[in-house]
Each structure stands twice: as structure tokens, then as C-alpha cells.
Amino acid sequence: MTNSIKILVVDDDYNICELIRLYLEKEGYEVIVAYNGSKALEIFKSEAPSLVILDIMLPGMDGWQVCREIRRISNIPIIMLTAKGETFDKVLGLELGADDYMVKPFETKELVARIKAVLRRYEHKPAEVKEVVFPNLVVNLSTYQLKVNGKEMEIPPKELELLYFLASHPNKVFTREQLLQEVWGFDYFGDSRTVDVHIKRLREKLDSEEQVWQLKTVWGVGYKFEVK
Known part of the structure; x- marks a missing residue:
């Protein structure tokens, strides 16, 4: 059974993408994967996902740039992933418009819980038409x-x-x-x-x-x- 919510997972680590896909598909979400920033933006514009899980350290266009580009055209939820835990990264991510932030390694069940929480908050936000x-x-x-x-x-x-x-x-x-x-x-x-x-x-x-x-x-x- 699917709940018609489409999630874009952006990470250059194939194993992390597949692990997240496995857990999210069990929850009934539809999952699309991108392994670099430019492909992520291409998919974002063509597939219109409901939420993006976005790694910061990506080849070529990094997660900051992807987040910035998405925020130019959409206010859909973004959860940032990174191996770093410095306050600077968290502050920058939130200033760029990220809705939440998780540090690797993370518990997949916690990620699922945060996705549900962010989606609940988003449901109550009026859609912004640019x-x-x-x-x-x-x-x-x-x-x-x-x-x-x-x-x-x-x-x-x-x-x-x-x-x-x-x-x-x-x-x-x-x-x-x-x-x-x-x-x-x-x-x-x-x-x-x-x-x-x-x-x-x-x-x-x-x-x-x-x-x-x-x-x-x-x-x-x-x-x-x-x-x-």
C-alpha cells in the first residue's frame, strides 16, 4: 500500500540510499534516488516530490547549492544529512531553508519519525505560489x-x-x-x-x-x- 507521498533521496553513497529506500518503502512512501546535485535538481523539477532528504557532501554541486536552488522555486520540506555535527553546518542549513537536520550515522527509524513530523508541519503551511x-x-x-x-x-x-x-x-x-x-x-x-x-x-x-x-x-x- 502506498500513501502517494513521493520522497527524493539525494546522497552519493549507494548503500545509504538503498537503506533509506528500504525503510521508506516499508512505510508506504514512493522513493526516488539521485547520487549528485545536478541530477537531484533535474528530478526535482520533473517529479515534484513531497519531501527531499539531502546530503551535504555531494560531488559537483553540493547540498547547500541544491537546497538554495530548491528554495528558489519551492517551499517543500528538506531534511539535510551530513557526517559533520558542527553548529555552523546546522545554522547554515536552517538559514538556507532546511526544515530539519540529521548527523550521520543516524538511526533509520529516527529519520522516518522526523520525516513524518516534518510532513505533518508542512501540511498546515499555506502553499506559496511564486x-x-x-x-x-x-x-x-x-x-x-x-x-x-x-x-x-x-x-x-x-x-x-x-x-x-x-x-x-x-x-x-x-x-x-x-x-x-x-x-x-x-x-x-x-x-x-x-x-x-x-x-x-x-x-x-x-x-x-x-x-x-x-x-x-x-x-x-x-x-x-x-x-x-
């Missing part, structure tokens, strides 16, 4: 949808995230560095011209010349979402 609406423009970060003049547009995730961030702060100017930090993450080491490329692509999609809103370049500073 959406900004302007005349002839709807940017929904919860569903990753963009509508321009009532028509749904195909758009890569990062372009949508950039547009959502700017449109959430109308008429406020952001430097390229600020946009890199807010949209790509503070530890992104890419070229600031990445922002220029994404803005150019957004303008091509939006065709905003006749609208009350526009993506404007503030010369020598950066960009803003201008609303007249």
Missing part, C-alpha cells in the same frame, strides 16, 4: 511558466529565474554581479557577460516595446525591470 503578474505578462516560478500576451512561451530555467527576480523588484537597478549572485548563486564563477546574454535572449522573447514594462539597461550599472 508568481509575478503585470499587464500581458505572467512569470510563474512555481511551475516554470512564462506567458506573454496570453501565450505560453518556451523558456530555459535560468532565463525564467532571471526574469522572475527582476520582475519581483520592479524599477530597482541591479548590477551584473548582484544578478549573478542572486540568480546563479554566490559561488558562481562565470563571466558577468552571462547576464548580458540572458537579458538579450529575454528581450527577444518578450518583445516589450508596446508594453508598460521593459527590461532596461542602466548604462554603467546594470539592469532593471522598469514599470511605467
Whole structure:
């Protein structure tokens, strides 16, 4: 018997994943597994799990980054796992939006109990819809949808995230560095011209010349979402 609750387990240790899967499936949960951060985000967006169990030490994109990316688009429960027990890790995890925290090695029965407790708390939280609406423009970060003049547009995730961030702060100017930090993450080491490329692509999609809103370049500073 299943209870229709889907849980994403993210850990690069195959044995830990299988142990957690075994216990959770006995409890009736549906379990999906990812062994690295980028795959976890891909699965998260396609499968829409009800809860994420997230290891901190992952190859490539670590658990902090995954948590940060998930929190940009969803408020579903996240339980962090780590082999470390320092207060700093706990505080950072909670500040990034984790709902609970377990230190390895852990008792699997305790993990199950914490999952149930977190899910109970979550049931009483109102769902947060991340959406900004302007005349002839709807940017929904919860569903990753963009509508321009009532028509749904195909758009890569990062372009949508950039547009959502700017449109959430109308008429406020952001430097390229600020946009890199807010949209790509503070530890992104890419070229600031990445922002220029994404803005150019957004303008091509939006065709905003006749609208009350526009993506404007503030010369020598950066960009803003201008609303007249």
C-alpha cells in the first residue's frame, strides 16, 4: 500500500540510499534516488516530490547549492544529512531553508519519525505560489511558466529565474554581479557577460516595446525591470 507521498533521496553513497529506500518503502512512501546535485535538481523539477532528504557532501554541486536552488522555486520540506555535527553546518542549513537536520550515522527509524513530523508541519503551511503578474505578462516560478500576451512561451530555467527576480523588484537597478549572485548563486564563477546574454535572449522573447514594462539597461550599472 502506498500513501502517494513521493520522497527524493539525494546522497552519493549507494548503500545509504538503498537503506533509506528500504525503510521508506516499508512505510508506504514512493522513493526516488539521485547520487549528485545536478541530477537531484533535474528530478526535482520533473517529479515534484513531497519531501527531499539531502546530503551535504555531494560531488559537483553540493547540498547547500541544491537546497538554495530548491528554495528558489519551492517551499517543500528538506531534511539535510551530513557526517559533520558542527553548529555552523546546522545554522547554515536552517538559514538556507532546511526544515530539519540529521548527523550521520543516524538511526533509520529516527529519520522516518522526523520525516513524518516534518510532513505533518508542512501540511498546515499555506502553499506559496511564486508568481509575478503585470499587464500581458505572467512569470510563474512555481511551475516554470512564462506567458506573454496570453501565450505560453518556451523558456530555459535560468532565463525564467532571471526574469522572475527582476520582475519581483520592479524599477530597482541591479548590477551584473548582484544578478549573478542572486540568480546563479554566490559561488558562481562565470563571466558577468552571462547576464548580458540572458537579458538579450529575454528581450527577444518578450518583445516589450508596446508594453508598460521593459527590461532596461542602466548604462554603467546594470539592469532593471522598469514599470511605467
